[in-house]
Amino acid sequence: MKGICVFKYILNLASTIYDIAEKAGVSIATVSRVFNQRENVSERTRKKVMDIAEKVGYHPQANAQGLASRKTNTITVVVPVISNYFFMEVLGGIQDKLNSYDYELTIFNISPSKNTFDQVEHVLKRRASEGCLFISIHLEQEEWNLLEKYNIPITLIDEYFDGFDSVSVDNSEGAFRATKYLLDRGLDRVAMLSALITSKPIQSRIKGFKKAYEVTGKKFSNSYIVAGDSTYRDGFTERGGYEAMIKILTINPEIQACFCASDIQAVGALKAMQDMNKSIPIIGYDDIELAEYMGLSTIRQPMRDMGFFATQNLIERIENPKKAVSQTVYTPELILRDSTE
Amino acid sequence: MKGICVFKYILNLASTIYDIAEKAGVSIATVSRVFNQRENVSERTRKKVMDIAEKVGYHPQANAQGLASRKTNTITVVVPVISNYFFMEVLGGIQDKLNSYDYELTIFNISPSKNTFDQVEHVLKRRASEGCLFISIHLEQEEWNLLEKYNIPITLIDEYFDGFDSVSVDNSEGAFRATKYLLDRGLDRVAMLSALITSKPIQSRIKGFKKAYEVTGKKFSNSYIVAGDSTYRDGFTERGGYEAMIKILTINPEIQACFCASDIQAVGALKAMQDMNKSIPIIGYDDIELAEYMGLSTIRQPMRDMGFFATQNLIERIENPKKAVSQTVYTPELILRDSTE
DNA sequence: TATAATAATGAAAGCGCTTACATTTTTCAA
DNA sequence: TTGAAAAATGTAAGCGCTTTCATTATTATA
Numbered sequence: 001m002k003g004i005c006v007f008k009y010i011l012n013l014a015s016t017i018y019d020i021a022e023k024a025g026v027s028i029a030t031v032s033r034v035f036n037q038r039e040n041v042s043e044r045t046r047k048k049v050m051d052i053a054e055k056v057g058y059h060p061q062a063n064a065q066g067l068a069s070r071k072t073n074t075i076t077v078v079v080p081v082i083s084n085y086f087f088m089e090v091l092g093g094i095q096d097k098l099n100s101y102d103y104e105l106t107i108f109n110i111s112p113s114k115n116t117f118d119q120v121e122h123v124l125k126r127r128a129s130e131g132c133l134f135i136s137i138h139l140e141q142e143e144w145n146l147l148e149k150y151n152i153p154i155t156l157i158d159e160y161f162d163g164f165d166s167v168s169v170d171n172s173e174g175a176f177r178a179t180k181y182l183l184d185r186g187l188d189r190v191a192m193l194s195a196l197i198t199s200k201p202i203q204s205r206i207k208g209f210k211k212a213y214e215v216t217g218k219k220f221s222n223s224y225i226v227a228g229d230s231t232y233r234d235g236f237t238e239r240g241g242y243e244a245m246i247k248i249l250t251i252n253p254e255i256q257a258c259f260c261a262s263d264i265q266a267v268g269a270l271k272a273m274q275d276m277n278k279s280i281p282i283i284g285y286d287d288i289e290l291a292e293y294m295g296l297s298t299i300r301q302p303m304r305d306m307g308f309f310a311t312q313n314l315i316e317r318i319e320n321p322k323k324a325v326s327q328t329v330y331t332p333e334l335i336l337r338d339s340t341e
Numbered sequence: 342m343k344g345i346c347v348f349k350y351i352l353n354l355a356s357t358i359y360d361i362a363e364k365a366g367v368s369i370a371t372v373s374r375v376f377n378q379r380e381n382v383s384e385r386t387r388k389k390v391m392d393i394a395e396k397v398g399y400h401p402q403a404n405a406q407g408l409a410s411r412k413t414n415t416i417t418v419v420v421p422v423i424s425n426y427f428f429m430e431v432l433g434g435i436q437d438k439l440n441s442y443d444y445e446l447t448i449f450n451i452s453p454s455k456n457t458f459d460q461v462e463h464v465l466k467r468r469a470s471e472g473c474l475f476i477s478i479h480l481e482q483e484e485w486n487l488l489e490k491y492n493i494p495i496t497l498i499d500e501y502f503d504g505f506d507s508v509s510v511d512n513s514e515g516a517f518r519a520t521k522y523l524l525d526r527g528l529d530r531v532a533m534l535s536a537l538i539t540s541k542p543i544q545s546r547i548k549g550f551k552k553a554y555e556v557t558g559k560k561f562s563n564s565y566i567v568a569g570d571s572t573y574r575d576g577f578t579e580r581g582g583y584e585a586m587i588k589i590l591t592i593n594p595e596i597q598a599c600f601c602a603s604d605i606q607a608v609g610a611l612k613a614m615q616d617m618n619k620s621i622p623i624i625g626y627d628d629i630e631l632a633e634y635m636g637l638s639t640i641r642q643p644m645r646d647m648g649f650f651a652t653q654n655l656i657e658r659i660e661n662p663k664k665a666v667s668q669t670v671y672t673p674e675l676i677l678r679d680s681t682e
Numbered sequence: 683t684a685t686a687a688t689a690a691t692g693a694a695a696g697c698g699c700t701t702a703c704a705t706t707t708t709t710c711a712a
Numbered sequence: 713t714t715g716a717a718a719a720a721t722g723t724a725a726g727c728g729c730t731t732t733c734a735t736t737a738t739t740a741t742a
Binding site for chain 3: 016017018028029031032033035036042060061063064065066067068069070
Binding site for chain 1: 403430433439440452454466467608615631634635
């Protein structure tokens with residue numbers, strides 16, 4: 001015991017609420033009140049407690065607080081692979097919002113090698129956070145149903161399920177607008193530079209892509225949809241775009257323009273055109289900051305706004321769990337720049 | 342009480358170790374053992390417990406576990422602003438490493454509006470994690486000293502302090518190599534497209550930049566160091582690069598080539614050159630994936646590796662706190678591409 | 683079959699905090 | 713001054729787990 005005390009003293013840490021209470025000559029309840037900014041503490045004792053706490057570097061331990069108060073003051077963001085432009089921007093928006101609140105941010109990264117549902121369920125089961133933001137997590141209807149029972153506030157970003165609040169962009173509409181613009185310019189053979197067609201956003205974008213053909217009455221061919229071979233990050237990479245554009249330029253030279261599934265792929269596509277010494281108009285998707293500086297026409301997704309709004313929504317639900325479920329769908333916007341000149 | 346029970350039943354959740362123990366007809370100690378994969382539990386009871394847990398969706402609560410075991414199984418990454426290419430890549434490396442371990446990842450974002458030291462100290466005080474990775478967190482010597490007493494495993498990335506393990510890149514050397522390459526090509530007036538000179542990496546890079554002039558014996562002028570006016574993200578943005586290059590092209594037209602402080606600024610610089618219809622060789626810094634596709638010559642920082650290695654280092658320290666402190670410095674590499682052709 | 687080992691389980695004491703409720707102190711009107 | 717109301721503080725019972733140590737069941741050994 002003595003050993004331990006000496007140890008504590010030397011390292012100046014690992015003190016508990018009891019140590020502070022004792023040194024300040026008050027009860028632990030008072031110390032607790034001070035740290036929880038309760039009103040009913042006299043200024044004198046508040047100062048006394050804080051001074052001592054300051055001196056020994058004391059701060060309530062997160063776990064103990066969480067257990068006792070049944071609150072964690074933490075929001076968990078669940079994402080597949082963090083290093084991706086879309087998530088990064090959305091995360092930026094989340095943080096902008098969180099900056100004015102007292103929540104801690106935990107990021108849970110879904111590992112591609114394990115089952116997504118199990119991992120998501122694990123996050124909920126642990127009850128380590130007040131609420132969750134799921135970014136681009138796609139589950140089956142019945143799986144979403146199973147998650148409902150955990151009764152934890154959840155807001156979905158870039159996904160839809162009627163049991164949870166959601167914030168998404170109309171992917172189909174975005175693809176439609178881009179493609180229609182190209183078709184309306186008099187071009188007849190516009191390609192879609194796709195990523196893995198198993199990916200959800202790609203599926204919706206393909207819908208919009210086809211719809212543009214229908215609406216304009218132009219002849220559609222499945223060969224207009226082309227993807228690269230690399231599957232890393234579902235093909236949403238510079239490389240994926242490069243490969244796909246090479247294909248277009250060599251195998252489908254009849255193609256006159258191209259709608260790309262993401263700006264980052266468009267960058268690869270641009271390079272491919274340059275390497276092949278050819279050039280066709282292209283439109284990207286996302287409007288990442290780069291796009292402006294690369295003169296890339298694109299479909300703007302309000303990524304930051306989505307993160308910001310979803311977070312606001314989640315906080316509202318945490319504070320008022322009976323709030324009606326809301327589905328927010330943003331409409332993407334066509335931004336014209338050099339790449340379609 | 343009855344109400345609560347019914348409630349629990351309906352929602353199928355919020356059960357505790359006691360509920361499971363009761364239903365399985367064992368003690369809570371046994372349930373605990375099952376969930377902590379202890380050896381000494383018979384296969385029969387293990388199965389019985391797991392079946393029941395599965396049915397009611399039980400899983401130990403993180404806080405209670407943490408409090409009782411004094412372990413959190415969490416690693417905290419502290420970053421200033423998450424949405425930045427460098428951090429994103431480093432984070433990717435961190436996650437690659439963490440995927441094979443059982444640690445949860447918490448990201449703490451330093452808010453620019455509050456004092457950095459206080460925020461960092463807060464993270465340590467809460468003791469919500471086993472160890473921390475600090476990415477590009479720059480403090481004063483004495484502040485680092487103060488943090489040592491918390492006795493929490495910390496690995497610094499992109500910063501150096503002799504009390505903690507650190508993983509960094511020789512910024513000065515990188516700038517030196519880029520600049521020297523340009524100077525060696527026979528150019529005499531090479532500029533540095535800088536970001537905010539208050540930023541640490543910029544300071545080191547300026548050193549390397551000047552050293553190249555010294556070594557080559559060419560005449561250096563302070564006017565060769567130019568930055569944009571926007572201060573968002575310390576100027577490490579496309580916009581910052583654009584502004585700076587416009588300045589170079591208009592105010593300092595004698596400049597023959599340019600070393601840019603980051604690839605992302607180089608993107609802006611490229612655009613500026615295009616807009617001004619001029620072109621000089623440029624070299625970026627970082628080698629983000631984009632650089633290859635934009636044909637940007639650059640200084641490669643092994644960002645992913647740094648994250649990966651730092652994480653490994655941290656885990657080692659968590660497992661063996663007495664391990665000797667190590668400082669790892671990577672040497673950046675010059676990658677030549679079109680932008681210096 | 684008896685006994686010693688060994689494996690499986692349980693009882694109970696915390697972990698460091700919050701908080702309802704009880705108690706003491708202070709304030710202030712009469 | 714006095715007493716009631718208000719403010720400040722204390723007491724103690726958890727929160728849901730882990731873990732030590734004691735106990736019981738099982739297995740192996742002679």
